[in-house]
Amino acid sequence: MESEEIRKKFLEFFRERGHVIVPSSSLMPDDPSVLLTTAGMQQFRRYFTGELDAQKDFGGKNTVSIQKCFRTSDIDEVGDKTHLTFFEMLGHFSFGGYFKKETIEWTYQLLTEAFGVQPERISATVFTGDEAVAFDKESFDAWSKFLSHSKIRKGQRKDNFWGPAGSEGPCGAANEVYVDDMEVATLVFMEFYCLPDKTLKPLPKKGVDVGWGFERIVKVTQGVENVFQTDIFELIIKKINEIAPHLKDREVRVFADHLRAAIFLTADGVRPSNKEAGYILRRLLRRTLAYQIKYDIHADLFSEALKFIKDKFGPFYLEVKKTQEIGEVFEGEKNKFQKAIAAGLFELKKRDKISAQDAFYLYETFGLPFELIKELAPPGAVKDLEYKDFEKEFKKHQEISRAGAEKKFGGHGLLFNTGELKAKDEEELKKVTRLHTATHLLQAALRKILGPEVKQMGSDITVERTRFDFTFSRKLTQEEIKKAENLVNEVIQKDLPVGFVEMPLEEAKKTGALHFFSASSSEGGSTSGGGGEKYPERVKVYYVGHSLKDAFSKEFCGGPHVGNTLVIGKFKIIKEEAVGAGARRIRAAVFP
Incomplete structure (x- = not known):
C-alpha cells in the first residue's frame, strides 16, 4: 500500500465516522512555550481545556488531521533505522463526542480492515492503576473483545498515563498499540484536570487524543525492515x-x-x-x-x-x-x-x-x-x-552574558567602564542586548566612514536607546550620518554570526580588536594602547563576522550580545550632537 493511499484511507475512515478533516498546522506553533510542533494535538489544546468550542469552530465535536511534527530530541539519534526529526502524525480527536469504547473499536478496525494488519500481530497496553487513579478496566474490557488477555499488558504511569503538559491541565489514562512489538499508536483518554497541587478533578467533557506514527504504519503495511526502506x-x-x-x-x-x-x-x-x-x-x-x-x-x-x-x-x-x-x-x-x-x-x-x-x-x-x-x-x-560537558560550557556562557546586564560592560573582570546595561527583566535584557551589539556596529561603521580618529569615550544603553560618545573634531554631515546608519543596517541584514574568543591579553591586542577605555575615568577616557587600562591576563574579544580575522567589528568586551545580527532589527540614528571639545554624541534606537 502506497503512503499516499494510507493518508487518504485514514482521513476517509474517520470522515465516515463523523469527524471533520482539519489541515495540518504549521511546524511553527502559535504557542510561545513550544519551540516547534511535536504532536497532532497541539493545535487542539485549547479545545481540550474548554477555552475554545469545537462545535462552534469546526461544526462538530470530532476532528481528524495529519500533522507535520518535529522532535529536536532525536537529531543526534538520526542515522539509525528508527529515528526521524521530521515526521507526520495521523490523529483523531474528540471533545465530548465519544470515549474509550468507540476509540478502541475504531483502532482495531483501522488496523485490520483499512490497513490489512493480521489480528495476531496486534497487542496493547492499558494503565494498571495507582493510588491516585484506578485500573483502566474500561479500556481492558474494550480490548478484550478483539484481543486475548495475553495480548493486553498492564503498564505503569510513566507509559500509560498522559499529562498534564505543564504544572496543571487535562490528563488521563493512555493505551499504547503495537504491531509486532513496535508501537504504532497512542490513545489518550482525557478525563481529569490536574491542579497544581496534583489533585485530580473530573473534566466536564471527556476528551480523546489519538496519535499514529505515519511512517511506522507505512513500514508495517509495506512489510519492510525500517522506515527508510518505505516509499516515503x-x-x-x-x-x-x-x-x-x-x-x-x-x-x-x-x-x-x-x-x-x-x-x-x-x-x-x-x-x-x-x-x-x-x-x-x-x-x-x-x-x-x-x-x-x-x-x-x-x-x-x-x-x-x-x-x-x-x-x-x-x-x-x-x-x-x-x-x-x-x-x-x-x-x-x-x-x-x-x-x-x-x-x-x-x-x-x-x-x-x-x-x-x-x-x-x-x-x-x-x-x-x-x-x-x-x-x-x-x-x-x-x-x-560528551555533549553534557559541551552543554555546560554553553550554559556557562549564557549565564556570563546574562550577568553582564547587571554590571558595567566588562564587568567579568575587564575594567572598560563604558556605561551600564539597564534592564529590569529578561524581556528588557533582550532589547538592550540588541542595542549593545548595534553600538559595536555603529563604532565600526563610523571608523570606516570617518577614519581611525573615532574612538569610543563611553556609552549608555537603556531599553529605549543607545547613547554613544566618541572622539571626533567636527559636526557630522547629514550624508555621513546616513552613510553610517545604512552601513549598520547592511551588516545587520547579512545575518552575520556574533561570537567571542577568550585569549591572553597580549595575543588579543594583536588581533586588532578595539580597546580604548581608561579605568581612571567614569566616562571611559579615550586612550589607545597602554594609557590607563587595567586588563587581566585573559580577555574576551567579541566579533561580528564569520571569523575573528575577517570580522566587521571586533572589540574587547564582556557581553552580552546577540547570536546573529539579523536579531537586532532596523537601526536608526535619532540625533548627533557635541558634548565638548573634540567629542560627539549619537543617540540611536533599534526597531523590530
Missing part, C-alpha cells in the same frame, strides 16, 4: 546512493532525514539563525554540508531533495512547492557556512585532543555544531568529549 524515502535514498555510492548507510539516512526536515521547516517560514527554531534548521543544513565536504560530494543534493519533496509531498503539503524560495534560503546558508568551515576544519584537525571548552570555542568562533566536531575530528581526539 525510497527515491531520495536511491538518488543519494547514485551521487555518493561510497557513503555508509548511516550517512545516507542522515542526508535523507535532514534534507526532508530542512525543506519542511523552511517552507513553514523558519530561517537559519543562531537561536530557537532557526538554530535547529542551521544544525540540519550544516550537518549535511559538512558531510558533503568530508566525503568530497560536489553534486547539488539540496536541489535533488527539493525535486523529490515537491513531487512526493507537494500534492498534500502545497507549501513545499515553493522550491525557488526554499532553494535561495539553502544557497544563502551554504555560502555563509563555506566561509567559516574551511578555517574551522583547519583548526579542528590541528588538535590531538578536544575538550568541552575547545568544542565550545570551535562552535562560537567557526559555527561548528557539536555533532560535526564529533564526526569530523581526528580519530581519538574526541573519545572523551
Whole structure:
C-alpha cells in the first residue's frame, strides 16, 4: 500500500465516522512555550481545556488531521533505522463526542480492515492503576473483545498515563498499540484536570487524543525492515546512493532525514539563525554540508531533495512547492557556512585532543555544531568529549552574558567602564542586548566612514536607546550620518554570526580588536594602547563576522550580545550632537 493511499484511507475512515478533516498546522506553533510542533494535538489544546468550542469552530465535536511534527530530541539519534526529526502524525480527536469504547473499536478496525494488519500481530497496553487513579478496566474490557488477555499488558504511569503538559491541565489514562512489538499508536483518554497541587478533578467533557506514527504504519503495511526502506524515502535514498555510492548507510539516512526536515521547516517560514527554531534548521543544513565536504560530494543534493519533496509531498503539503524560495534560503546558508568551515576544519584537525571548552570555542568562533566536531575530528581526539560537558560550557556562557546586564560592560573582570546595561527583566535584557551589539556596529561603521580618529569615550544603553560618545573634531554631515546608519543596517541584514574568543591579553591586542577605555575615568577616557587600562591576563574579544580575522567589528568586551545580527532589527540614528571639545554624541534606537 502506497503512503499516499494510507493518508487518504485514514482521513476517509474517520470522515465516515463523523469527524471533520482539519489541515495540518504549521511546524511553527502559535504557542510561545513550544519551540516547534511535536504532536497532532497541539493545535487542539485549547479545545481540550474548554477555552475554545469545537462545535462552534469546526461544526462538530470530532476532528481528524495529519500533522507535520518535529522532535529536536532525536537529531543526534538520526542515522539509525528508527529515528526521524521530521515526521507526520495521523490523529483523531474528540471533545465530548465519544470515549474509550468507540476509540478502541475504531483502532482495531483501522488496523485490520483499512490497513490489512493480521489480528495476531496486534497487542496493547492499558494503565494498571495507582493510588491516585484506578485500573483502566474500561479500556481492558474494550480490548478484550478483539484481543486475548495475553495480548493486553498492564503498564505503569510513566507509559500509560498522559499529562498534564505543564504544572496543571487535562490528563488521563493512555493505551499504547503495537504491531509486532513496535508501537504504532497512542490513545489518550482525557478525563481529569490536574491542579497544581496534583489533585485530580473530573473534566466536564471527556476528551480523546489519538496519535499514529505515519511512517511506522507505512513500514508495517509495506512489510519492510525500517522506515527508510518505505516509499516515503525510497527515491531520495536511491538518488543519494547514485551521487555518493561510497557513503555508509548511516550517512545516507542522515542526508535523507535532514534534507526532508530542512525543506519542511523552511517552507513553514523558519530561517537559519543562531537561536530557537532557526538554530535547529542551521544544525540540519550544516550537518549535511559538512558531510558533503568530508566525503568530497560536489553534486547539488539540496536541489535533488527539493525535486523529490515537491513531487512526493507537494500534492498534500502545497507549501513545499515553493522550491525557488526554499532553494535561495539553502544557497544563502551554504555560502555563509563555506566561509567559516574551511578555517574551522583547519583548526579542528590541528588538535590531538578536544575538550568541552575547545568544542565550545570551535562552535562560537567557526559555527561548528557539536555533532560535526564529533564526526569530523581526528580519530581519538574526541573519545572523551560528551555533549553534557559541551552543554555546560554553553550554559556557562549564557549565564556570563546574562550577568553582564547587571554590571558595567566588562564587568567579568575587564575594567572598560563604558556605561551600564539597564534592564529590569529578561524581556528588557533582550532589547538592550540588541542595542549593545548595534553600538559595536555603529563604532565600526563610523571608523570606516570617518577614519581611525573615532574612538569610543563611553556609552549608555537603556531599553529605549543607545547613547554613544566618541572622539571626533567636527559636526557630522547629514550624508555621513546616513552613510553610517545604512552601513549598520547592511551588516545587520547579512545575518552575520556574533561570537567571542577568550585569549591572553597580549595575543588579543594583536588581533586588532578595539580597546580604548581608561579605568581612571567614569566616562571611559579615550586612550589607545597602554594609557590607563587595567586588563587581566585573559580577555574576551567579541566579533561580528564569520571569523575573528575577517570580522566587521571586533572589540574587547564582556557581553552580552546577540547570536546573529539579523536579531537586532532596523537601526536608526535619532540625533548627533557635541558634548565638548573634540567629542560627539549619537543617540540611536533599534526597531523590530
